[in-house]
Amino acid sequence: MKELEISTEEKILEAAEKIFLQDGYSGSRMQDIADLAGINKALLHYYFRSKDKLFEYIFDKKASIMFPSMEELFDKNMDFIEILDLFIEKYIDLLIKNPFLPLFVITTVNKPNSQDFIKKLPIGLQKKLVEAFMKDVSEGKIKPLNPLHFIISVISMCAFPFMAKPVIMQIANASEEDFKTIMQSRVTEIQGYVQVLLKP
Incomplete structure (x- = not known):
């Protein structure tokens, strides 16, 4: 039974x-x-x-995996760009495995009275990314950009294609497998943008 x-x-x-x-x-x-x-x-x-x-x-189940587990990276003596490269790689991989996740979460947290849902999102990782960003700015390793806008931009570059997946597939005349390949190649594309934006 x-x-x-x-x-x-x-x-x-x-x-x-x-x-x-x-x-x-x-x-x-x-x-x-x-x-x-x-x-x-x-x-x-x-x-x-x-x-x-x-x-x-x-x-609750999906919010807990919205962002990849990267706590261990902050315990290592890595530069911000190295941390961000791994974040981008893990985040895109996560979204390839859960392509509906960004739209699901965004739709939910934009509902009326959604504060209880927002509190369940794992936002601690973003705070740690900002802290690592500010540390490297103070040491002259990266440009002094606005950290909040920069982190928002990186997350958007990763997540937006999955929210606009049907449109992108139509524009590219892509199959499901084609879309997956495009997103896999997007990892190095975003990492390249990061290098251009941050290098002093």
Whole structure:
């Protein structure tokens, strides 16, 4: 019985993740999730009493991986540009594996009364990036740009193509595999921009 319950819950969470990532909160229906999970709606409500509760669970899960784990990099004696190169590489790789993630998170945090969702985002990494940026500026290793605008620009260069994925695929006449290849090559493209912007 326990194995059946675990299996059913896993099916629900897998289906909910697909529906929420594709359709967002407002466009998703519990019936669609139940149909995709292969269960009836009553059983879905038995496990998760409301769409809000199910959505919150999926958001928590996805928000926790919105940015790659890079805490270990800040414990090493690395220059900001080296840290940022690895961040860009890991972030693009993460988004290739979760292409709906940026749009899902942005749509959610722009909903009315979204403060509880915003608090769940792992923003500590961005703060550490700004601190590393300021340290290298003070040592004359990089140009004294506005750190907030610079970090916003780098994250935007990484995430925006995934939010505009259908448009980019149309412009480039690209398949899913083509888009993945384009995003993989984007790593060195963004790293090159970073070098040009930051080198004194």
